[in-house]
Amino acid sequence: MSISEARDARVDDDGGDQRAPDPRSTEVAHRPSWVRNPTWWRRIALVVWAVAVVAMFVHNGVSMDRTGLLVFLCSGLAAASIGRRRIITVVVDWLPFAAVLVLYDQTRNVAQWMGMPTQWWLAVAADRHLFGGVEPTLWLQQHLKEATPPWWEIITSVVYVSFFVVPYAVAAVLWLRDRVAWRRFAVCFVLTSFLGLVGYTFVPAAPPWAAARCAPAEVVDHPRNPSCIDGLPDPDGGLLGTATPEHMGAAPEVERISARGWDVLHIPAASDMLQVGQSKANLVAAVPSLHAALTGLLALFMWPRVRALGRTLFVGYALIMAFTLVYTAEHYVFDILLGWGLAGFVVIVVELTRRRWTAHRTRLRERAHG
Structure with a gap:
């Protein structure tokens, strides 16, 4: 029994009736364990991501577009971060890195100039x-x-x-x-x-x-x-x-x-x-x-x-x-x-x-x- 359920179920000092349990707590307690386990959600998200990557490869072939690759990669990292770290860290860390590489791509033709x-x-x-x-x-x-x-x-x-x-x-x-x-x-x-x-x-x-x-x-x-x-x-x-x-x-x-x-x-x-x-x-x-x-x-x-x-x-x-x-x-x-x-x-x-x-x-x- 959770702490909230124990609190709701305690008896009054004068022998009164128990309080009714919080319906939301009861609902969460009866959910299957895998629903409450972030590991399962992380695995599901990674499988969906991997299927999408394979489908894109089979359909469109090998792409040398760095921007598209980084988008796919960061979406995979976001999936892998479920239950491990805040997903916002993907944006915080990878956005500057991606921006610099995109800048590199935009300046590659400076040699022609x-x-x-x-x-x-x-x-x-x-x-x-x-x-x-x-x-x-x-x-x-x-x-x-x-x-x-x-x-x-x-x-x-x-x-x-x-x-x-x-x-x-x-x-x-x-x-x-x-x-x-x-x-x-x-x-x-x-x-x-x-x-x-x-x-x-x-x-x-x-x-x-x-x-x-x-x-x-x-x-x-x-x-x-x-x-x-x-x-x-x-x-x-x-x-x-x-x-x-x-x-x-x-x-x-x-x-x-x-x-x-x-x-x-x-x-x-x-x-x-x-x-x-x-x-x-x-x-x-x-x-x-x-x-x-x-x-x-x-x-x-x-x-x-x-x-x-x-x-x-x-x-x-x-x-x-x-x-x-x-x-x-x-x-x-x-x-x-x-x-x-x-x-x-x-x-x-x-x-x-x-x-x-x-x-x-x-x-x-x-x-x-x-």
């Missing part, structure tokens, strides 16, 4: 220097690419598109478990993104698939958007050259094949959505690779926060992303190394700043109590 000369040969020369005259993307497609996508290109396509989801999913888990660590990760994420923006604003560079479509004479003046970039691969291999493919029917030129795996899964909507998104993106924002930078950031940031299995997964994710980017002609190895270097720089700067700030606060506290 700057009009800096596009680097077509820089990364090609760097890769050939690193690999003894061999261009890695051309070599990989020569030895691995087939006329139609093999089953394992499902992995490369999923890994490539996971970049638009995984960093945010990790951020969401961090937010649920440790909001202090989440804030630090959010700072690293934003810094990496904006420093990457600075990189490809002042050093716009063409990726391998674009270099394979343009003959050297077509890019001698460092154009940003030559007509060849929208065409088919150059019969002579463009800046990368041609090779003899090991698999019959495979094209000897380098092709952009990051979306081919979705055809194996018979999800054409996913492939179409990805290709549309790629066509609207900055086509000469290869230096540094943000795919490599943010997956490298995940590995570095999560290393001290997870055990051996987690470390293996995060480092493995960064490595398989690197392979995917090079094989599918999205980035050069040069771009990836710069991306990893950027991630390392950001993590070191944020950690040193945190330590200095902590030491400064400690000194102030000691003076106040001294």
